[in-house]
Amino acid sequence: MPKLHLVQLMRERIAQLGNKAALRVQQDGQWRAIGWRTLGQAMDYCAQALIRAGHQPTEMVGIYSRNMPEWTQADLGILAARGVSVPIYPTSTLDQLRYIVRDANIGLLFVGEQPQFDQALQLIASGEIRQIVVLDSDVDLRGCPQASHFREFLVSGNHQSSEQALRLRESQYQMDDLLTLIYTSGTTGEPKGVMLDYANIAACFEMHNQRLDLNEQDRSLCMLPLSHVFERVWTYYVLYCGAENVYIRDPQQVMEVIGEVQPTVMCAVPRLYEKAYSMIQAKVAQAPALRRVLFGWATRVGKQLVAIRQAGKSASPLLYGQLWLAERLVFRKLRARFGGRTRFLPVAGARLADDVNLFFQAMGLNLKYGYGMTETTATVCCYEDCQFKLGSIGKVLSGIDVKLGENNELLVRSPTVMRGYYNKPQATAEVMTADGFLRTGDAAELDGEGNIYFTERLKELMKTSNGKYVAPQLVEGTLGKDRFIEQIAIVADARHFVSALIVPCFTSLEEYARSINLQYQCKSELLRHSRVMEFFESRITELQQELAKFEQVKKFTLLPRAFSMELGEITPTMKLRRKIIETQYHDEIEAMYNHV
Template sequence: MEKHYIDAIASMSVKNPSQVILRGKDGAGPWYDVTWGELWNDVTACSRALISLGVKPGDNVVIFSQNTTQWITSDLAVMDIRAVTVPIYATSSPGQVRYIIKETGAKVAFAGAQAQYDILAGLCSEGAVELDRIVVFDLSVTLSSENSVYFRDFFSSVPASGAHADELESRRTQRSDSDLATIIYTSGTTGEPKGAMLGHDAIMQAMKIHDIRISLGPDDLSLCFLPLCHVFERGWTWYCLYKGCPVSVLTDTKKIGEALPEVAPTAFCSVPRIYEKMYQKINANVLSGPRIKRWAFNLALGIGRRYNECLRLGKKPSWWLRGLYTVADRLVFSTVRNAIGGRLRIMPTAGAHVPHFIIDFFHAMGIHLMVGYGLTETCATVSACPDVNYELGSVGTPFPEVEVKIGQENEILVRSRTLMRGYYKKPEATAEAIDAEGWFHTGDAGMLDEGGNLFITERIKDLMKTSQGKYIAPQMIESRLTGDALIEQAVVIGDQKPYVTALVVPNFAALKEYASAIGLKFKTVEELINAPRIRKLYEDKINELQKELAGFEMVKKFTLLAKEFSMDSGELTPTLKIRRKIILERLAPQIALMYGQGQGSPTDK
C-alpha cells in the first residue's frame, strides 16, 4: 500500500490512462470528461507552475472556490509538490478569508468565480493580505490586478522540461507519509475557526479502513455536490479517486435535483437535510396523487420495510416476502429511484441526527442510507452502519483500528491513526482537544451499547437545561419537526427556560400550495403565516410530530418565520447546520414573546 496519497493517484493514472475519472460542467453547457491521463498531465503541469512561483515543501496554498474539476486538480498538485492545501468555503466573508490567509501565511491562492476573486483582489489592494499570485478557475472572471492569472494560462506557461520539472521529480522521490497534506478550518457554529492539520499518514489510514467496510470501484459513479472544503465531501472524493470511482463534480449545488437524473450516480455523500428534502418531495408527490396511488405506495412501503428489516438483521426473507418485494420494487420503488437517477445504492450521511423514519423510508426502497459519524479532526469517518446487523438510531460501529470510548459527561473520545496532528498555531487548543494518552475529545455526548453501536446524544455545548433542571437535546427535536413536508427549518429553544419553544420556518412552496387548495387568499408571506387556519395547521402538526417525546421535551409555543435561515446571512454553516448562537441573538425579541416578554406579533421576523 502506498504511503502518500499522491503515489496512489499517480499509480491509478498509469494503470488506467484512458478511463474517465472526473466529469464537470460549465454553467448550462454539457458535461465534459477528464480521463486519468488528462488529470495527471494537468496535475503535473500545475505542480511545475506552483514550483515556478517558489512554493516550497510545507508551504500553505489556499483554494477559495466552489466545487470544480480544477479544484481537485489544484488540490492534487499542491500535495504533489509536498505543499499543504488550505481550502476556504466559497461563501466565506472577507473577514474570514483574511483571518485564514494571515494565519497560514499563504502566498498563492486559487479562486473560483468573480465573488471569490473580488474578495482576494480587494484584500490585496487594501494591504490586508500579501498574495504573490491569484490563479482563477473561471474564464469569465474579470481580472483587476497584476498578480492574477487564469488557471488555463497558469500551468501552460511553464515548460515541461528544465529546472522546475527537475525540482518536481526530486520532490516526488522525497514524498513521505510524514508530509502534512491539508489544514482544514472548521466552519464552526460558534467561536474562532481552528485549522485541523491532517497528514498523508492519516489520509492513507482512512483509505485503508474504508476498504474494509465499503465496496466501491470503477463501475460506480459518485456525484460531488457538498463543498469540497468540508472534510466529508473531500474525504469521500479522495476515497472515490483512490478506488478508481469516477466523480461528477457539481458546481451549482442548487441544481442537485436536475443533476441526479442526468448523472445517474450509484453513490454520493450528503448531510441529512438533503435526504429530508428528498423524502418530503417524494411524499408530497404521492399525497397529491389519486387515492389508488397513495394506497399502492403505502402498501409497497410496508412490504419494503418488512423485507429490509430482515436484511438489516442479517436474515433471509421468506420466499413469499421476496416475491412481494419484487412486485413492489418493479411497480413502485423503481419509479421513485428513477426520479433520482435510478442507480443509487449507497448514500453515506453524517453531520446531524437522522430521524428513524427517513432511514426506514429509503431502506424500504432499496437505497442504503449509510448513517455515520465523523469530524474534521478525525479525517472524517469514525463509525458507520454496516450493511447488516446495525441498530436503527445509531451511527453504526467504529471502523476497524478506530478506538472509541465514553468519557466524563458521556463525551465521545476517539483514538486512531486518522487523527489530526493538532490545530494549526494553536497549541493550547490542541492540548485541550487531545489528552496525554492520545484520546481526542470530540465535544459530542453519546453512548455505546453492548453490540458496539455508537449513539449520539447531542453536542455537549448544545445540550440545554431547562429552568426545571431537565436536559433537552435540541437537534433530536429539530429533526423530528423538519421531517414534515410543511417545515423547512426549525430551531429549538429551552436553555434556562421554563419550557421548550421553537422558531419554525415553513416550506413556503408546500404551504402556498396548501393555502391555494383550501381557498385561502393572501398578499404577502407575513399575511399567510399569520392566518389563523395556518397557525392551527402548524399547531396540530407539531403536536403530532412530538407525541412520542417526553412532556418536558415537547415544544409548548412556536413562532412561524417569514424568511429562511441562509448561509449568506451567516445563520447556516456551509454544510447547512444552524448557527444557534447567531440566530438566538438576532431573534431575541421573537423568542422573548414566546416566554411572555416584550410586545408584538410572534410571527414577525
C-alpha cells in the first residue's frame, strides 16, 4: 500500500515529472497544458495563502465550482495546508449551500463562476462565511472586500514566513487526518457528510493498482463533477499515476470535445452510453439496406468475440479474419466518436443495461463497469479485463470483504470504508454492523466465481397493492435507454399497477413529428396529440417485454418539462427525489389511476 500521504505523493510526481503536462484545459479555442511544476507551485502558494488568511490545521474549506484546473489546484492547496476539503455541487441551491457551510463550519469558500459567487455573496452578507476566493478570473467581484480572484490569492501566498509555516504543517501530516467531507445527495433526507481520510485514499490506490493499468502515457477526460466521489478520487488516482487530467466545465459538451482531447480513459455514468447507443441505432435504422446489413454483421462478429473471451477461450482464425474486416469497415469509425484512443472507460453510478454494455464491448470500447459508494471511497467492484460476466457489476477489489445480510443486502468491510458521517453518530451506527461491515442499502447476488450482481436499491423498492415488489431502477433503466425518453419516474408504491411520469427527449420527438407531418402549436399540444400517445405506447410495449407483467408500465403521462434540481425533484447527481416528484405531480398521478 502507498504509505505516503497524498500531498507527499503529489510532491514525488512533481519532482519526477517536472514540465510534463499534468492538467489541460481549453482556453480561447486552444488546449493549454499546465505542467507538474506549475501545479506544485499553485498547490504551495494556495496552501501558504490559506495560512496567511488565518486557516488552522484540520479546518474545513469549501469548493463550490464546476470542473476546472483551479478546482484541483485549490483542492491540493487545502490538503497541503493540512485542511479538509469540502466539495459542494455547483448546481446547489442557496439553502443547500447554506446547510453544508453551517454543518461543516466553513469560513473560507472557493467558488467557480458568477452564479456560485453571487450565491456566496449572500453568505458573506449574513456573516456565515468570512472570505471568498473566485477560481474564474472573469467573475465580477461586485466590490466585495472579502472576495479575491484565485490568481491574486496565490500571489499573496508567495511569502517566506508562510512558506515556513507550511513546512511545519507538512511535518505534522498523519494518515488518519481527515482528507475530505463529501456530502451525499440526500434523496430521502438531509445530506450527510461522509468522512474520508488519507488512509482510505492510500488503500483505494493500492486496490486500483492491482486491477487497473494506468500510467504516465494516459490522458483522462474529467467530465463528471469533481464534487462527486467518482471523479474526485479518480482525479487523485490519475495524478498519482502521473497521467494527464483534461478538464471541461460542461459535461453536456463531452461528445463535442472528445475527438479533440482523445482520452485514453474517462469516467462516465451509464446514461452517456445509453444515449450514444440510442443515437447510433437510430442512424443505422435510417441508413441504406446494405449499410444496415454490414452493421448487423459486424456487431454479431464483435459479440461472438466478447463471448469467447468471457469464456476464457481463444478465437478461431476465421473469427479473427472477420474481426479484422469488421474493424476496418465499422468499429474504427464508431470508436472514433469517442476519440479513437480509449483503453478502458470506468462506468458506474447507475444500472447499465446489458444490451448497451454488450454493444460497446463488441465494438471494442472497454467499458470498466463497476459499483461503489461515497462511503467506500468509490469502487467496491468492477470488471477485470475480458473476464467479466455480462449482467454483473464485476468482482470485488482485492482487500475488500463482502457478504450478504438480511434481504440480500450487500455488506462491505474494507480499509476504504469511511470513518463515519460528520456530526451524525446515530446515522453512522445505523449503517455499520457489529463486525465492522457497512450496510450499502443495495441488494445483490454473488456467484461462485466472485462476481456481484446488483438487484435493487432496498430503500427504493415499491410494493404494489397486490403485494408485488417492483424495483424502480430496473423499470426506469429498461425504458430510459430509449432515445425518445429523457427522464422517467416510476410510480407503484401501494398502487395496483405501475405507472410512469415521462419527460420526452424533445429533439427526437420533434424530429419524429416532422417526419409524419404532425402540426402543433406548443409542447403541451404535441404531448397530447393522439399520434404521439400511440407512438409512445407502442415503444413502451416493445421495450418492456423483458419485464415481468407486474413490473410493466400500464399508464404513463408525458411531461412538458424536465425534473429540476431547483425545484428539488432531482439531486445534483441526477437521482430522483421520488417523494417530491409524487407531491409535485399528484394530480397527474391520480388521473392515471382514476381513469382505468
